[in-house]
Amino acid sequence: MLLGRTQTLKISEKNSSGWILTDESGEKAFLPKIFIREEKEIDEEVEAFVYQDDGKLKATTEIPLAEIGEFAVMSCVQSLPSGAFMDWGIIKDLFIPYKQQKSKIIEGKRYLVYLYIDEATGLITGTTKFKRNPQYQDLTFKKGDKVELILMNESELGWNVVIDKKYIGLVYASDVYKKLYPLSEETGYIKAMREDGKIDVSLQREGFENIDEFRQKVLDKLEENYGLLYLSDQSTPEEIKEKLQMSKKNFKKAIGGLYKDKVIDISEDKIRLL
Structure with a gap:
């Protein structure tokens, strides 16, 4: 079962509360009745997102703002001394432990969050701490490719951005021709895949x-x-x-x-x- 990801599963059992979904290995997740959009039979396939709830695997047909290995802008619905709960588009809120907060998360405010599985607990976890300008290898981007951006923050060089929810790149200040705001979304274009593994992005297409x-x-x-x-x-x-x-x-x-x-x-x- 791919925890924290949308995947194709088969219906193995049905009851009045919902369906039991099974992957190829036989691992099971429960899909509550409230998320069943259309009637299906045993052994038919369902696209569902798998998450944890009270130590059990559950599934939903809701679309989360982000999956494991992705970034998304989320609003805080509750902030406690131990951590914060974020609305990530599904019935269960995402938890960000206090130690994974770059600064204290405040209820009602929006933050850029990265999802990962905590090695110690095995739980889907969020963090607002992430490496700036990381180096990447073997990406398939080409110069001129159209990408979707989330603006992170402005630096001396320009704007750090999230590319297609997965990668961090840079828009140089010389390529910025309008007012930009943190956490807003823009369309961008790959400018260069640098030898050091970093990604340069432009907000405008280049070439005649x-x-x-x-x-x-x-x-x-x-x-x-x-x-x-x-x-x-x-x-x-x-x-x-x-x-x-x-x-x-x-x-x-x-x-x-x-x-x-x-x-x-x-x-x-x-x-x-x-």
Whole structure:
């Protein structure tokens, strides 16, 4: 039985309280009746998440915010001297022992949490203590891959982020073109898989093949400003970042294409729609 993971199990027994689900090894977990979405017969398969409750294996068809080896943003529902209970999307709350809290967890607040199985107790456990900028090996990411990000915190280099709920990477400050907030979610793109095993991420696509979205952003801003925008090749990266949330490199590619297509006119200090 894969503890802390969603898996395919078979129905081996049924009673008035629910179903007994069994894996290939014969290990069992109980699925309470409240989580049964449709009627099934003995030996039919069910997708379920397996967790512990009072020392027993239980299953649910609810979708947790995170599984073992993943990060998620969770709200604290109860804080005690021994630890905190977090809402992780299923009927049973996730426990974070006091020693696994980077700082005291406060009821009602949201935190980034990592799930693991405690070696000493064998229990699914959460922690807000995790290694910053870890090194990874043999990942299948390629430059340009689209990924989902959770923003962790801002550092001198930029923003530490969680990639696809599993990996920690970095968005350099030079690649940040809008206001960002801890624990918010963003779409990102793999920028580089470094030789030291660290992952660099960008918030914008790179390359000419992806310039259409930047052209559209320039056009949208022009339309908002009655066809006139006081930006040009001579504008500073800071000015472009403030008004358009893009790099000067992407801005120049965008207006160059629009000028070539005779959509805009470029002056020394401004661009305008034709």
